Amino acid sequence: xxxxxxxxxxxxxxxxxxxxxxxxxxxxxxxxxxxxxxxxxxxxxxxxxxxxxxxxxxxxxxxxxxxxxxxxxxxxxxxxxxxxxxxxxxxxxxxxxxxxxxxxxxxxxxxxxxxxxxxxxxxxxxxxxxxxxxxxxxxxxxxxxxxxxxxxxxxxxxxxxxxxxxxxxxxxxxxxxxxxxxxxxxxxxxxxxxxxxxxxxxxxxxxxxxxxxxxxxxxxxxxxxxxxxxxxxxxxxxxxxxxxxxxxxxxxxxxxxxxxxxxxxxxxxxxxxxxxxxxxxxxxxxxxxxxxxxxxxxxxxxxxxxxxxxxxxxxxxxxxxxxxxxxxxxxxxxxxxxxxxxxxxxxxxxxxxxxxxxxxxxxxxxxxxxxxxxxxxxxxxxxxxxxxxxxxxxxxxxxxxxxxxxxxxxxxxxxxxxxxxxxxxxxxxxxxxxxxxxxxxxxxxxxxxxxxxxxxxxxxxxxx
Amino acid sequence: xxxxxxxxxxxxxxxxxxxxxxxxxxxxxxxxxxxxxxxxxxxxxxxxxxxxxxxxxxxxxxxxxxxxxxxxxxxxxxxxxxxxxxxxxxxxxxxxxxxxxxxxxxxxxxxxxxxxxxxxxxxxxxxxxxxxxxxxxxxxxxxxxxxxxxxxxxxxxxxxxxxxxxxxxxxxxxxxxxxxxxxxxxxxxxxxxxxxxxxxxxxxxxxxxxxxxxxxxxxxxxxxxxxxxxxxxxxxxxxxxxxxxxxxxxxxxxxxxxxxxxxxxxxxxxxxxxxxxxxxxxxxxxxxxxxxxxxxxxxxxxxxxxxxxxxxxxxxxxxxxxxxxxxxxxxxxxxxxxxxxxxxxxxxxxxxxxxxxxxxxxxxxxxxxxxxxxxxxxxxxxxxxxxxxxxxxxxxxxxxxxxxxxxxxxxxxxxxxxxxx
Numbered sequence: 001x002x003x004x005x006x007x008x009x010x011x012x013x014x015x016x017x018x019x020x021x022x023x024x025x026x027x028x029x030x031x032x033x034x035x036x037x038x039x040x041x042x043x044x045x046x047x048x049x050x051x052x053x054x055x056x057x058x059x060x061x062x063x064x065x066x067x068x069x070x071x072x073x074x075x076x077x078x079x080x081x082x083x084x085x086x087x088x089x090x091x092x093x094x095x096x097x098x099x100x101x102x103x104x105x106x107x108x109x110x111x112x113x114x115x116x117x118x119x120x121x122x123x124x125x126x127x128x129x130x131x132x133x134x135x136x137x138x139x140x141x142x143x144x145x146x147x148x149x150x151x152x153x154x155x156x157x158x159x160x161x162x163x164x165x166x167x168x169x170x171x172x173x174x175x176x177x178x179x180x181x182x183x184x185x186x187x188x189x190x191x192x193x194x195x196x197x198x199x200x201x202x203x204x205x206x207x208x209x210x211x212x213x214x215x216x217x218x219x220x221x222x223x224x225x226x227x228x229x230x231x232x233x234x235x236x237x238x239x240x241x242x243x244x245x246x247x248x249x250x251x252x253x254x255x256x257x258x259x260x261x262x263x264x265x266x267x268x269x270x271x272x273x274x275x276x277x278x279x280x281x282x283x284x285x286x287x288x289x290x291x292x293x294x295x296x297x298x299x300x301x302x303x304x305x306x307x308x309x310x311x312x313x314x315x316x317x318x319x320x321x322x323x324x325x326x327x328x329x330x331x332x333x334x335x336x337x338x339x340x341x342x343x344x345x346x347x348x349x350x351x352x353x354x355x356x357x358x359x360x361x362x363x364x365x366x367x368x369x370x371x372x373x374x375x376x377x378x379x380x381x382x383x384x385x386x387x388x389x390x391x392x393x394x395x396x397x398x399x400x401x402x403x404x405x406x407x408x409x410x411x412x413x414x415x416x417x418x419x420x421x422x423x424x425x426x427x428x429x430x431x432x433x434x435x436x437x438x439x440x441x442x443x444x445x446x447x448x449x450x451x452x453x454x455x456x457x458x459x460x461x462x463x464x
Numbered sequence: 465x466x467x468x469x470x471x472x473x474x475x476x477x478x479x480x481x482x483x484x485x486x487x488x489x490x491x492x493x494x495x496x497x498x499x500x501x502x503x504x505x506x507x508x509x510x511x512x513x514x515x516x517x518x519x520x521x522x523x524x525x526x527x528x529x530x531x532x533x534x535x536x537x538x539x540x541x542x543x544x545x546x547x548x549x550x551x552x553x554x555x556x557x558x559x560x561x562x563x564x565x566x567x568x569x570x571x572x573x574x575x576x577x578x579x580x581x582x583x584x585x586x587x588x589x590x591x592x593x594x595x596x597x598x599x600x601x602x603x604x605x606x607x608x609x610x611x612x613x614x615x616x617x618x619x620x621x622x623x624x625x626x627x628x629x630x631x632x633x634x635x636x637x638x639x640x641x642x643x644x645x646x647x648x649x650x651x652x653x654x655x656x657x658x659x660x661x662x663x664x665x666x667x668x669x670x671x672x673x674x675x676x677x678x679x680x681x682x683x684x685x686x687x688x689x690x691x692x693x694x695x696x697x698x699x700x701x702x703x704x705x706x707x708x709x710x711x712x713x714x715x716x717x718x719x720x721x722x723x724x725x726x727x728x729x730x731x732x733x734x735x736x737x738x739x740x741x742x743x744x745x746x747x748x749x750x751x752x753x754x755x756x757x758x759x760x761x762x763x764x765x766x767x768x769x770x771x772x773x774x775x776x777x778x779x780x781x782x783x784x785x786x787x788x789x790x791x792x793x794x795x796x797x798x799x800x801x802x803x804x805x806x807x808x809x810x811x812x813x814x815x816x817x818x819x820x821x822x823x824x825x826x827x828x829x830x831x832x833x834x835x836x837x838x839x840x841x842x843x844x845x846x847x848x849x850x851x852x853x854x855x856x857x858x859x860x861x862x863x864x865x866x867x868x869x870x871x872x873x874x875x876x877x878x879x880x881x882x883x884x885x
């Protein structure tokens with residue numbers, strides 16, 4: 001008897017501000033208007049996806065001292081869009097990226113608890129960190145956090161938030177109009193939290209929400225990121241280009257769970273994935289080639305190279321060879337507000353690697369950048385893509401995928417109409433939602449409230 | 465309708481089961497639904513049926529309390545609430561005309577976050593967003609953030625030694641906060657997104673602007689990450705019950721809510737706000753001064769009084785408010801509103817004592833009464849909240865920098881605000 005088929009989890013990421021969104025495509029609509037988000041969310045819900053996902057930005061990106069103008073710029077507020085989407089959908093989970101550096105736990109916890117109430121238990125939080133003074137210039141605290149402290153703040157932020165979520169019991173609201181008793185416990189919501197980053201106390205003002213706590217997501221591939229996820233997250237997403245890399249990551253992260261007294265089912269691995277579909281595999285490959293060319297124009301290639309070189313390269317021909325001069329190894333100041341900058345920890349070594357790659361393949365600047373950045377995860381006919389996705393999941397390279405289309409908002413439609421039915425036929429994806437909350441969809445338990453301290457105090461007081 | 469009188473504006477303030485602390489015990493109060501989307505959607509739909517200009521959503525960063533200094537241990541009143549901006553966003557796609565005005569606390573939140581949240585509320589509601597800005601000097605709210613602390617004070621000690629300075633400081637901070645929020649709304653020109661395939665440019669970066677605000681409590685660089693909202697500037701409102709907040713309204717708001725208790729007081733308050741408005745150089749801007757009233761409303765004389773007495777008995781005290789508490793019939797309330805309008809108020813924000821009874825009494829009793837007197841709209845005449853309030857869509861402060869010189873030369877600076885309405 002073979003082992004039972006794993007069920008695939010699928011989600012959709014509304015693409016944001018980077019060069020993978022092909023805004024020049026005539027089919028691309030607004031990335032600001034609510035109708036785009038509503039279309040995207042309804043498509044994902046029609047396809048029975050687990051959740052949709054919105055990213056966040058807190059400072060417009062700049063390069064060479066100017067606002068970056070080649071990619072999509074601008075996005076609406078995450079919480080506000082998710083709350084509005086709760087009105088036009090019924091079951092799909094609503095996941096938002098919220099930064100733990102430029103927010104405070106009391107406010108974020110009440111926003112997520114509110115979203116969970118207003119959506120009937122569909123809220124999820126992707127916890128991200130930042131530390132840079134560039135982003136901090138938009139906030140009261142400024143760039144106050146040392147880079148090394150960002151995960152400690154994030155973890156303490158999250159633990160503080162859990163304390164707030166758990167500060168109300170499930171049955172706290174009695175609302176007995178006869179007796180006049182509204183609240184069961186006069187001290188509902190009481191909390192006191194003190195650690196390296198937060199010293200706050202009082203009463204949390206949102207009663208316990210349908211999921212108890214929102215689902216927690218964490219992104220990132222660094223050692224600290226993996227450990228943070230293993231300790232705290234319900235799901236992790238990252239990006240891996242090969243099956244083997246995916247399996248290695250999967251095993252590594254799942255193996256860490258035991259150290260945190262958690263089982264292997266308590267953390268889902270959901271990598272981000274792009275896709276290009278065609279009637280045949282050959283047609284999809286041609287289309288993927290065109291999409292990559294649209295994603296990386298000559299200008300975009302030069303701008304990308306400037307981020308590594310840390311120099312003005314506007315004089316170079318994108319269809320010519322890589323610059324012979326070396327990157328400026330100083331502080332990265334050319335590009336600001338970009339996550340990708342952090343990837344270039346050793347620019348000289350990376351540049352050397354890129355030069356070798358370009359020479360070996362006879363690649364121009366643009367071709368090299370396309371090779372380096374523009375690769376789609378799944379390319380093929382619906383049947384091929386369904387098979388590949390299923391292979392990844394059954395081989396434990398992931399528990400599912402967060403799909404990122406390159407067209408907004410209709411880029412998900414074809415996937416919903418052609419790939420999803422094939423996965424359903426193969427018995428690896430749901431035909432309908434079985435529960436009403438996101439925790440239900442993901443197979444995660446609802447955490448119990450943990451305000452035993454308060455109950456004990458009350459008992460002691462009553463006894464004395 | 466008489467040409468000499470502007471149309472009367474009407475809003476309702478939504479809070480829990482209503483403003484009376486025992487409102488949740490009234491029949492039809494739905495006290496177990498206060499944390500559900502359906503409860504708020506129903507209330508706002510009712511307000512929209514009554515053609516009201518907007519609803520406000522109360523909020524705070526602390527648990528509700530009968531005391532002003534901190535939390536209490538009472539179990540006989542509603543405790544627990546949802547974030548007002550999210551409630552407003554949740555009901556936006558379910559409504560089409562009514563303005564949505566959530567409360568936000570300037571003292572502890574980030575103007576950058578709030579600016580994009582209200583801009584986004586404007587997008588999801590197609591131009592119906594507003595903001596009611598609040599300050600908080602409560603020590604318990606400050607302790608929830610752990611970043612600043614305030615001396616205890618309350619209604620019992622209004623003349624405490626630190627209070628006047630602190631109040632002034634907090635309102636000055638709120639004025640800075642609104643200034644930043646407004647600059648961020650303008651930080652994108654309306655046509656900044658160009659999607660110019662020929663040059664590969666998605667935006668014209670020359671049409672994006674840094675807010676570059678540097679103040680005592682915070683600095684904000686900008687630009688916003690959210691493009692300029694549909695209304696250009698969503699409607700900013702604030703409650704004003706004394707001289708310091710009058711100044712905030714006059715300097716920074718489009719609508720102020722005042723708590724005058726009779727026509728004479730209304731006249732005095734309006735004059736005070738107008739004087740501050742002149743001092744702030746905003747004579748050319750429309751600043752609405754709304755009267756705030758708690759209402760117990762019933763068609764039959766005496767019924768509202770009986771209900772109020774019954775609720776007071778349930779609450780165990782004669783309840784009062786900072787605003788006048790009106791008890792009577794729609795006809796009597798219409799008389800009062802029209803009298804106060806003659807005293808200079810331009811509209812009213814009614815606080816239903818109970819949402820279950822008094823909100824429908826406003827929409828189905830008071831509104832027809834005002835319509836019959838030619839004092840209130842019979843259908844929504846504009847698609848945006850600014851439109852309903854007679855506020856033009858303002859020109860972008862950054863976009864007009866270059867053309868303002870021309871306008872001033874031509875002597876039409878004051879008309880610049882009507883562009884694009």
